[in-house]
Amino acid sequence: MLICGVKTTHDGGVALIEDGRLVFSTEMEKLGNNERYAKIKDFATVFELLAEHGYRPEDIDHFVLDGWYKTHKIQSWHGQEFEVVLAPYRRGLLDDDLLRPFPGSIQDLPYLSFTHYAGHVASGYCASPFSRAGQGSYVLSWDGWMFPFLYYVDGQSRKVTSCGPLMPVIGDSYLQLGQLFAPFDEPIEYPHILGLAGKIMAYIALGEARQEAVEHIDRTIDAAFREVLGDRPDDDRFYQVGNGIEILKRIKKNVALPGVEPADMLASIHHALSVRLVQGVREKVATADFPDRNLVVVGGCGLNIKWNSALRDSGVFDNVWVPPFPNDSGSSIGTACAAMLSRTERAALDWDVYSGPALRDSTPLPGWREESCDLRDLARLLHEGDEPVVFLNGRAEIGPRALGNRSILAPAGSPKMKDLLNEVKDREFYRPVAPICLEEFAPGIFSPGTPDPYMLFDHTVRDSWKDRVPAVCHLDGTARLQTVNRDENEAVFDLLTHYHDLSGIPLLCNTSANLKGSGFFPDVRSAMEWGRVRLIWSDGRLFTRAH
The missing domain is CATH 3.90.870.20 (Carbamoyltransferase, C-terminal domain)
Structure with missing residues (x-):
């Protein structure tokens, strides 16, 4: 079976899976010196990449599109505009069936679409060593506009179970709170803001977590949570993007603590979120009844090496694994994996990290x-x-x-x-x-x-x-x-x-x-x-x- 995964939005990409093997994965930014996080501007690019690898559109059993917060998107195809209807961005958080497909059609070409979180969870588990071993695994998915949710994927049935949210902080909080403090308090235009979290993670080496600042941050998060969610904080239905953004707005108003240097404040924010993350998974796993203590980390926050290390060192899990594409660079692979999980008997993806574009031939410059x-x-x-x-x-x-x-x-x-x-x-x-x-x-x-x-x-x-x-x-x-x-x-x-x-x-x-x-x-x-x-x-x- 041939499954072609497509992400049209930022970090746009095309991935092809044939009978469980990743044939290629091409991100738009890796073509022709495109800008970082480039989108797919013309759907013809999808077919050109397939042709480059010897495949025709009619060869593909399933085209699969990654879901997004704008479910109705105008896309170009050879200069003509048409509407694409995508799966919603967050419904997978609240749906009993994370792998629920949303079918559609482009110019009489049928496709499936899965929620954005479904793609993250599927890419992480299917690419992991746990799927190849037939083992189950927890999957922590924490992306930009979403709360961190913990799932469990059964290695035999391939059933995905939601264990619920870990804390009331969306992934975007790290960079938005970081922008409140020097040297990150100057406006940064999209798309370059997408790389800001990595800069903040590097900069915190100049500071240290201050106990009074960490305690202040914890109080601020808890107060914002109660103000927005009231007396029903354990109801998963309240963990929606709108509530997450509102909580973040309230945290931003009150997070600064006079007398604490910016570098120390940034280090304290990082530490406070790290502690909450580990505490959240510890509590969820303690009450769960799943046999395998493996963890996969996905979503944009999976690029935070210090949080990954904190999870690895926590003792909660026997094994912690992170794919090389935890962020949206892996979403074209992920949405194809969601189709593989739901439409085939396969759970394990056979892949190689060097599956991007080959070097182009070129003529050396004079000199x-x-x-x-x-x-x-x-x-x-x-x-x-x-x-x-x-x-x-x-x-x-x-x-x-x-x-x-x-x-x-x-x-x-x-x-x-x-x-x-x-x-x-x-x-x-x-x-x-x-x-x-x-x-x-x-x-x-x-x-x-x-x-x-x-x-x-x-x-x-x-x-x-x-x-x-x-x-x-x-x-x-x-x-x-x-x-x-x-x-x-x-x-x-x-x-x-x-x-x-x-x-x-x-x-x-x-x-x-x-x-x-x-x-x-x-x-x-x-x-x-x-x-x-x-x-x-x-x-x-x-x-x-x-x-």
């Missing part, structure tokens, strides 16, 4: 020298030259993280390298640079250093390594680690192995290769036109800009 360069030669160049290299290889990663195939790689031994990379990327000084490390060596360098192939948990750099790899140490001593083994990415594994042989260091700095405000470079020429890094490596060829 760039091209030569053969294998991975051993590149490792020597990185070791001896101590400068960054744009590394473009194979198909792009799916999800928002650069995981080696669309990366800028650099030695981590110089304390100046982080500042250099932030300057190259035009990023703020407090932004971290991630390490990409051979999996077998990670526990000796980081704590816990457990396998983390998608950069979705927090790790602390061990004291014995802080002076050896200062470029990947964040201001609070942590690192957003990516581990790599041969099966996950053979090229990066070989490069790191050669580099380790030369330097004694089994890791490199890793940051995304892209234009500011755009998706990953789709080809070598784009990196040349950007021109802020002198060296580009791709498919065994090294391109060097003439001085």
Whole structure:
């Protein structure tokens, strides 16, 4: 069976699943240097991507569209406008059947649509190792305009049960409360506001959670909750978007505490929400009667590595897993998975994180020298030259993280390298640079250093390594680690192995290769036109800009 999932709104994308295998997943931002979070502007793009992979519209058994808060949407198709009716954004929160389909038709082409939350839950569970093992799992879904809800997916029946809301704070609260405090109190236009939460998470390393501020935040949230929901706070029907926005408005009016510095206030907000999140899942799981203590985290808040780590370290679950596409970048996969769960006997998705677009052929710009360069030669160049290299290889990663195939790689031994990379990327000084490390060596360098192939948990750099790899140490001593083994990415594994042989260091700095405000470079020429890094490596060829 062929299922094509489509998300037309921000983080637009197209994904194709054939008999349980992900054939491709293409986000619009990764085509032609499109802006970050780009939408699908013309439905013809869907059919062009299918054709690129050898499929015709008539081959598809189910087209599936992601639900949205505007259920009636005007879409273009070869310049002609038509109306698409989508599943509602939030109904899955309140519906006994999360996987209830909403059928429709485009120009006589039938489709299904599932609520936005159904897509998040389905993508997380179906892609997880738990589904492949036939195990059940809790799924925590916390997205921008929604309360955090906990579900349980039965590994045998594939039935999805709602365990209810965890706390009265919608996901958007993190960035909206963050915008009340310097340096985030300047207006930021959409769509760039979508990346603000990550900046806040990096900035809190400059502050510390203050007990009086945390207690004040807790009182403020509780008061806003009671004002909006009255004396029926346990009724799930009250956990709707409108109530969530109203609660947030009241929190914003009263959250500031005089005498607390902005960085400390931001750290306190982060801590208060983290504690509530862990407490919420602890209470729900304690009263549930489900056999498997696995957890999948999805929704935009699944990109918060510190919250993920708090959930992992809580002891509530035996295993915690986060997909590389927990936010809306995975919604085209998710809505297709919702159809797979409800229309087939399959629950497990066979997928690879490098299922994005292949590199486009391009002609090098004048002024760039091209030569053969294998991975051993590149490792020597990185070791001896101590400068960054744009590394473009194979198909792009799916999800928002650069995981080696669309990366800028650099030695981590110089304390100046982080500042250099932030300057190259035009990023703020407090932004971290991630390490990409051979999996077998990670526990000796980081704590816990457990396998983390998608950069979705927090790790602390061990004291014995802080002076050896200062470029990947964040201001609070942590690192957003990516581990790599041969099966996950053979090229990066070989490069790191050669580099380790030369330097004694089994890791490199890793940051995304892209234009500011755009998706990953789709080809070598784009990196040349950007021109802020002198060296580009791709498919065994090294391109060097003439001085």
